[in-house]
Amino acid sequence: MHRLALALALTLASGVAVFAEPPQSSPRPLPRPMLVGAAPIQMASLLPLPGTARPALRPVAPAAVEAAMAMALALASAAPARSPRPAPRPPRAVAPAALVPPSTTIASASALAPAQSSPAPRRGLAALFAPRPPKPARGSICGDPGIAGSEIAAIPAAVTGCGLVGGVAVTAVAGIPLSQPARVDCTTAKALKRWVEEGVIPAIGRRGGGLARLNVVASYDCRPRNNVADARVSEHGAGHAIDVAGFTLADGSTLTVLRDWSAESKLMRTIHASACGPFGTVLGPKADVYHRDHFHVDTARYRSGPYCR
Numbered sequence: 001m002h003r004l005a006l007a008l009a010l011t012l013a014s015g016v017a018v019f020a021e022p023p024q025s026s027p028r029p030l031p032r033p034m035l036v037g038a039a040p041i042q043m044a045s046l047l048p049l050p051g052t053a054r055p056a057l058r059p060v061a062p063a064a065v066e067a068a069m070a071m072a073l074a075l076a077s078a079a080p081a082r083s084p085r086p087a088p089r090p091p092r093a094v095a096p097a098a099l100v101p102p103s104t105t106i107a108s109a110s111a112l113a114p115a116q117s118s119p120a121p122r123r124g125l126a127a128l129f130a131p132r133p134p135k136p137a138r139g140s141i142c143g144d145p146g147i148a149g150s151e152i153a154a155i156p157a158a159v160t161g162c163g164l165v166g167g168v169a170v171t172a173v174a175g176i177p178l179s180q181p182a183r184v185d186c187t188t189a190k191a192l193k194r195w196v197e198e199g200v201i202p203a204i205g206r207r208g209g210g211l212a213r214l215n216v217v218a219s220y221d222c223r224p225r226n227n228v229a230d231a232r233v234s235e236h237g238a239g240h241a242i243d244v245a246g247f248t249l250a251d252g253s254t255l256t257v258l259r260d261w262s263a264e265s266k267l268m269r270t271i272h273a274s275a276c277g278p279f280g281t282v283l284g285p286k287a288d289v290y291h292r293d294h295f296h297v298d299t300a301r302y303r304s305g306p307y308c309r
């Protein structure tokens with residue numbers, strides 16, 4: 001009887017101690033075997049009065065749950081060597097707990113532990129097993145050091161003719177940044193790089209200090225051609241097309257298709273013509289009214305050769 005009270009006190013004390021100082025305590029097995037053996041005696045000699053057992057469960061069970069939580073936490077975060085000292089028992093826990101049959105305490109503890117202690121271990125273990133955030137994409141893509149950007153998640157097809165799998169968001173080609181990332185496939189990214197490197201940069205030359213930025217106004221976009229309802233889905237819907245409105249030079253000045261197609265006709269026409277080859281389709285102000293303010297370039301190929309207007 002005296003031994004039993006001591007055993008109970010130990011159980012509570014260790015539970016309470018862990019409850020009080022979870023991070024500092026190293027896991028210490030509860031003296032359950034002792035209590036299991038003692039259970040029948042306790043059950044027979046100390047039957048709780050009706051109404052006293054239930055309130056007693058509440059202070060005990062959370063402590064046991066906390067013990068399990070603390071153990072999981074300690075396992076996850078290599079507890080220090082400091083051994084646990086039983087904390088002074090809170091007066092509240094002693095009196096009611098002494099009346100509780102240990103078997104009930106153990107049963108409820110083991111029943112509660114797996115269910116209620118799961119959030120805490122998850123918090124501790126999550127730090128160990130959580131997937132690391134993807135590194136920000138840097139450097140080259142599409143196997144070409146001259147193309148910078150990142151791979152993008154597959155874009156599902158909203159309608160037939162749309163969607164982009166294996167796409168990339170191009171942020172620079174041939175060392176020239178794009179005003180906004182162009183979402184295209186790698187074939188189109190390579191065509192863009194070739195056009196800028198072999199066509200645009202040489203055409204602009206030293207003017208304004210040289211080409212500084214490509215002003216992209218559209219890339220992947222699931223829409224009909226020229227935004228005309230009932231028209232075929234544009235090559236933009238497959239990630240094959242880019243619209244370029246103009247070019248910013250190193251001194252901050254700009255060349256725009258809308259303004260400079262006529263005034264700087266030769267330069268802009270040279271740039272337009274140089275896209276024909278890298279791209280299968282090149283459309284500008286001469287093509288139609290829809291392209292008065294940008295060059296549309298896409299990698300759709302025709303048996304008859306590039307279509308450039």
Ligand SMILES: [Zn+2]
Nearest residue numbers: 241242243296
């Ligand atoms: Zn376009």
